[in-house]
Amino acid sequence: MSAGTSSRRERLRRATLGEIHAAARKLLVEQGSAAVTINAVARQVGMSGPALYHYYAGHDELVGAVTADFFLELTTAMEHARDAHADAPVGERILAACRAMRAWARAHPAEFGWIFASPITPTNRQSDSARHQAGQRFERVLLDLTVELWNTRPFPVPELDDLPASLREQLTAYSAGIDGRLPPEAAHVFLSCWTRLYGLLCMEVLHQLDFAYSDLEPVFEECLRDLSDALGLRA
Amino acid sequence: MSAGTSSRRERLRRATLGEIHAAARKLLVEQGSAAVTINAVARQVGMSGPALYHYYAGHDELVGAVTADFFLELTTAMEHARDAHADAPVGERILAACRAMRAWARAHPAEFGWIFASPITPTNRQSDSARHQAGQRFERVLLDLTVELWNTRPFPVPELDDLPASLREQLTAYSAGIDGRLPPEAAHVFLSCWTRLYGLLCMEVLHQLDFAYSDLEPVFEECLRDLSDALGLRA
DNA sequence: ATGCTTCCTTAGGGCTTCTAAATCAATCTA
């Protein structure tokens, strides 16, 4: 019953969970998302069917857990890129984190696609789900960097009064949600950048741009230049 | 055997196809994409299971056909919006088509999501599928408008030599693919606008922006303003 | 050593996709 124990059972369970995740990922990468079924994963791990229900309540929960893993791995990759240039100006760290994001997405397209094009059930949207938590930590990487930039070298922002009322309200709510670390106007710039960056990557991974581009690297770099301008990184 | 016949059988078949599509759509809208199964659709239509295989080779093909329908409906909505202002300057028609695109997406979120986040097997991405054809016609709405704009009131473009070589090659290829109706530099501007617009809508429908926004209308309008600037519509 | 918890099994219901074979009816042909 003691809290921090790592009994034999505990260790075994942890190892099994690792195996399960690895099996699910292997199936996803090698045979696509439809192949990630409870039965297939169980077979891969070497146990039969319903045994998996001792680890996850159902298919949705398994999917959510694996997705959280991917989110975490992506987040870690971005944090590493950021910390690899720990003494560089914050602008460079932002760009490094963005490039790390795309690098991870390109290196793990199935996983990246899974993150947000996975069969998303309302279950996984619950704020207590591991998936949701991992998503929040993911968001925070660029948010924290942007806050640091805002505090050390504030970027240009629009007049709050120039924004439509409805947008103003939403930005104010968002600003409050991040404890006011960015005022609404700055949050607006941040969110605009975020939307463009993430949107571009989503479309790349979902193959929505294949009709025009075969290699999005220069397109992504141009997007980064636009963001650099918006964030005043090229002054 | 004659080509344009509309024999009794032909008519019946067409009617049944319509019923099938309507049933699939109803299931999608009311119970989500997972509910669109061959059996469920057949039940809805009033026939039992395998009868549907006389209309579609399998689940994937049914999905592809329904998706093509949605694409077509979206395209038609945009074309109508464009033609409703047939005598307005082309800039206004572009904006009208863009707004119609979002209006349709908001009015039919399940269908719009289905279009590009459907459980799609790579099979359906092949060029011979109806889905692909519908996708191309969809693209062409804004492309044609942009070409018209380019021919009547050319928008500012970057120097081709300022672009990275890899991007230049891709743009040249794309420009050739549209019969040179836009030169590579203009194609670049068009694709940038397209990417931003479509990307924003994708993220909205996939609920990737829910963490910050509850109503994306002002965000979308701001995006349109950016595009207007890029296309020189506000001179 | 005895009981409790955890892990894993088999059995089974109800759903799915999809194939095969049979049937019935409408259409085409001679």
Added chain:
DNA sequence: TAGATTGATTTAGAAGCCCTAAGGAAGCAT
């Protein structure tokens, strides 16, 4: 008009899926 062809639909069934229920075997605590 009679016969053959074609099409639409049905049932039966194999293989797979998710998930529940019930039972055995092992680890852990007292």
